[in-house]
Amino acid sequence: MTFVLPPELWDETIDHLWDDPKALTACALTCRDWVPSSRLHLFRTVRIQSAKHCARFAALLADRPEIAPCVRRFTISAEYAGIDSHGEPKEDDEWVDNVADIVPLLVNVSTVGLSRVRWGVLQPKTQDVLKRMFRRVHTLFLFEVRFLASADVITFLSAFPVLNELYFHGVSWTHESPAPLLKFDADGNVVADSQEQQAMRLSYLFLDARSSPTLVTEWLLNHPSEQRLRTIQLCWREIDNMKAVGDLLHASGSALERLLVEFPAGIPEEAVLHNQISLVHNTGLRSLHFGGLNAAQSRNFLAQQLFPWVSAMLSQIRSRTLQEVTFEFEITSVRDLLSLDWARIDRDLSREEFKGLHVLFYVSCEDAVPQTVKEVQALISDRLEGFRERGTLCVSCV
Numbered sequence: 001m002t003f004v005l006p007p008e009l010w011d012e013t014i015d016h017l018w019d020d021p022k023a024l025t026a027c028a029l030t031c032r033d034w035v036p037s038s039r040l041h042l043f044r045t046v047r048i049q050s051a052k053h054c055a056r057f058a059a060l061l062a063d064r065p066e067i068a069p070c071v072r073r074f075t076i077s078a079e080y081a082g083i084d085s086h087g088e089p090k091e092d093d094e095w096v097d098n099v100a101d102i103v104p105l106l107v108n109v110s111t112v113g114l115s116r117v118r119w120g121v122l123q124p125k126t127q128d129v130l131k132r133m134f135r136r137v138h139t140l141f142l143f144e145v146r147f148l149a150s151a152d153v154i155t156f157l158s159a160f161p162v163l164n165e166l167y168f169h170g171v172s173w174t175h176e177s178p179a180p181l182l183k184f185d186a187d188g189n190v191v192a193d194s195q196e197q198q199a200m201r202l203s204y205l206f207l208d209a210r211s212s213p214t215l216v217t218e219w220l221l222n223h224p225s226e227q228r229l230r231t232i233q234l235c236w237r238e239i240d241n242m243k244a245v246g247d248l249l250h251a252s253g254s255a256l257e258r259l260l261v262e263f264p265a266g267i268p269e270e271a272v273l274h275n276q277i278s279l280v281h282n283t284g285l286r287s288l289h290f291g292g293l294n295a296a297q298s299r300n301f302l303a304q305q306l307f308p309w310v311s312a313m314l315s316q317i318r319s320r321t322l323q324e325v326t327f328e329f330e331i332t333s334v335r336d337l338l339s340l341d342w343a344r345i346d347r348d349l350s351r352e353e354f355k356g357l358h359v360l361f362y363v364s365c366e367d368a369v370p371q372t373v374k375e376v377q378a379l380i381s382d383r384l385e386g387f388r389e390r391g392t393l394c395v396s397c398v
Helices: 007-016 021-031 031-041 051-063 066-072 094-101 124-134 150-158 214-221 245-257 269-273 308-316 334-339 342-349 371-383
Strands: 046-050 073-077 111-115 141-142 144-147 165-169 172-175 205-207 231-235 258-262 287-294 326-329 358-365 392-397
Touching: 021 342, 031 066, 046 051, 051 066, 051 094, 066 258, 094 124, 144 150, 144 214, 144 358, 150 172, 165 172, 165 334, 269 308, 287 308, 308 342, 334 371, 342 371, 358 371, 371 392
Parallel strands: 046 073, 073 111, 111 141, 141 165, 144 172, 165 205, 205 231, 231 258, 258 287, 287 326, 326 358, 358 392
Antiparallel strands: none
16 A cells, blocks of 8 residues: 655655755655755755856756746855965956846845955946846845945945845945935935835844945935844944944834944044943843954053943943843953953843843953963952842853
8 A cells, every 4th residue: 555645744854954955855856746845945045156157057047947936045156266476366257247147037036145246347237137136135145245436335235125134244345436316305304216215124234344334334324214223233443433333223223132243443432421332222122242352452541441332331221121241352361351340330230120131251361271261250250249149140261
């Protein structure tokens, strides 16, 4: 007697193997009925890295056009072809124009990644084809993408009307240029160029210091649709423009739930004294992460205390939903930690509304021998005695 498994059962089994290409391939070869589900996962993510990859994928789509609708995440990654005599990477992105014949077939793509692509040297046809795809993209990853001018970056980002998540890493441009002119209504509010542009609601933003985060931040603040971000991951070196950070936090308001900040160059005294990076308006904050707290590179002011802006931001928290605060320190010796305003930190973390809070310290020490680890853990534990009565403290040394 032959038993037939219900389609729901094998679909669930194949879904469980979504990240195992070998198993999915075996399923597709085992049973004809398993092919559609297996194919959906096998081609969900496609990454084109060379002219050879591009040609091979184009041939596959020509032979099996039913594969094209399976692609949801599409990445174009132009890897460097070695290093030239000046120590600079050799470009190898001429083949990127070949994707112009593939992209129109990928009708279900919602996530796009561009890596080491020079947008300004792409043929107009390629740019137009990609922009048509951008209209339905919700998640965008940019890594070491280069533009001719800063205004080109704004024009590029404006081609994503339904963008929800933006990862902006190592993006650069050759020269600064005036931003595209904005349209204003009678009340001075920015007006969208189209109803499509009005629809963008960004919820996740990642900006690294290798790009110019100010450019993207000001673009968001001037966007015709209100941007209330839920997650912000920010590495900021432009210390002369800290106000833009504060304006972004203010604009996100109670929608912001998760904030990860890193200021490798520190924060100017004026920005701290004038509360330019206040968290007062982020009343829905659930997680706060302070990264890159390098004692050796910290700017010392305000009675020589270490990282005074950390203490200031903690004091400004008005959220009653805060669940976790994380600190990442880099120190040369245990003595570096003595310069922190522990009394103020303990007082702020011990507030009644923070009862049950989890606080994590990740400390990287140049001399991480067992004795040093014990000293670090003991110092932090002793200094946060009040908090330990109300919350959970975890100290890890690496």
